[in-house]
Amino acid sequence: MRYFAVRLGLGLGVLLLAGAPAFADTAAGLAAFKNKDYQKAFKEWKAAADAGQAEAQFDLGVLYAQGLGVRRDLTEAAYWYRTSAEQGNAEAEFALGQMYSRGWGVPRDAADAIRWLQMANSVESEGPPTDWANVEGYGMPQDQEQAAYWYRRAADKSHPEAEFNLARLYASGKGVKKDEEQAARWASASAAQGYAPAMANLGMRYASGNGVEQSGKRAYFWLTLAFLHGEKSGEKMRSTEAAKLQPAEVTDQDRAAQNWKPRVATANRKQ
Structure with missing residues (x-):
């Protein structure tokens, strides 16, 4: 299963878009997102997320994390990242690891942070391995x-x-x-x-x-x-x-x- 990756910024800056959508609902959501119609993107991705599409669940988490088209809610963002991550979505696994590393929307937990960051690079995860060095700086301070x-x-x-x-x-x-x-x-x-x-x-x-x-x-x-x-x-x-x-x-x-x-x-x- 292919998914398009929306690099999370978690309220700190840039969203990076790449790849191609896998389903009609995610495609409509992506089109709306590119047009900055975030409410429509939320509506499309929410329907797809509720239907169990891991890509849309991750994208929905990004909207909650950024407060785009919906009230910013890091706890809700973490919920959708986890829902997607539990289906093996590498971007969601990485995002959830970052949430645990910083204590955003979840209690800060080094063990869980490492576990999810490791899973993001496992062969079982769907999507390409996440290069932590390359992701650092996209919507996050260079540290x-x-x-x-x-x-x-x-x-x-x-x-x-x-x-x-x-x-x-x-x-x-x-x-x-x-x-x-x-x-x-x-x-x-x-x-x-x-x-x-x-x-x-x-x-x-x-x-x-x-x-x-x-x-x-x-x-x-x-x-x-x-x-x-x-x-x-x-x-x-x-x-x-x-x-x-x-x-x-x-x-x-x-x-x-x-x-x-x-x-x-x-x-x-x-x-």
């Missing part, structure tokens, strides 16, 4: 320290995307003190669970010795794993590293990559 805090909370529970995003913050020095060794450590933790972008990043680190001891074999191994998992960003470097190795070494690393299995995540792992 890299807060982003680092929530990434760290989720990373401590072995959430691979959060581990990799935390690695990126350490690499850039945004929200945390710049630390390439910490960046490499979190990228390694993410890669070990099979997260392909982290595999490519770790391979590049081994190639250059950035945050880790330089190793052509390890670079080629992780870049090969990333390639096998569909990540193409390190393909050129993979070829470069292969040329530096003996044919037998390339064969050994290829075999190791083919036989590699991701580790099982363990919560509350300390780095």
Whole structure:
């Protein structure tokens, strides 16, 4: 099931519209929303939401959160986000996680915040994975320290995307003190669970010795794993590293990559 995403602003700014509606009622609601006829959008989405359409339930939550076409009510917004999230809508799961993280419409609860933010990126959720770093700033203040805090909370529970995003913050020095060794450590933790972008990043680190001891074999191994998992960003470097190795070494690393299995995540792992 496809849904169109209305990025929530929760009263703090911009709504971002993307994609295509899946049902007639949501289409009518979207058309009204684009025309700034919020009362009509509410009417259309409310009918679809009452009929059980997860996309419309999320959109209705946005209207309540923003106070568009209806009195602003964060408790009601949280209700509709939850109703949609319980059907596996990734945008609603992310929105509900944000609500719990800030205590908007629900009691502030770090555990529930992390749980819903993790679910937003699970394979069972409908819609594309939510990139927390990209969403930060759409209708919300740019707060890299807060982003680092929530990434760290989720990373401590072995959430691979959060581990990799935390690695990126350490690499850039945004929200945390710049630390390439910490960046490499979190990228390694993410890669070990099979997260392909982290595999490519770790391979590049081994190639250059950035945050880790330089190793052509390890670079080629992780870049090969990333390639096998569909990540193409390190393909050129993979070829470069292969040329530096003996044919037998390339064969050994290829075999190791083919036989590699991701580790099982363990919560509350300390780095």
